[in-house]
Amino acid sequence: MAEINGKYxxxxDVNLLDYLIANKYRVDRVVIDYNGEIVKKLEFSKINIKNTDKIEIVCFVGGG
Incomplete structure (x- = not known):
């Protein structure tokens, strides 16, 4: 099972972009650590998530 933000x-066989969209992430406001490497947004659709992957999704929110 893939570990995503500490949960398994x-x-x-879903790509990273589809996963983010399906889980209602704002793709323009996330940074992805994929197996210890930061992923460029242009690469999201090229990465197929495997059950051995470790992914951290960091979301940026505005505020003041």
């Missing part, structure tokens, strides 16, 4: 999920 069964992933069935």
């Amino acid at each position: 999920e069964e992933i069935n």
Whole structure:
């Protein structure tokens, strides 16, 4: 199972961009650590999540 933000999920060959959209992340406001590497936004659709992956999704929010 893939570890995403510290929780384990069964992933069935979905790409990172589709995962983010399906889980209602604002793609323009996230940074992804994929197996210890920061991923460029242009690469999100090229990465297929595997059950051995470790992913951290960091979201930026505005405020004041």
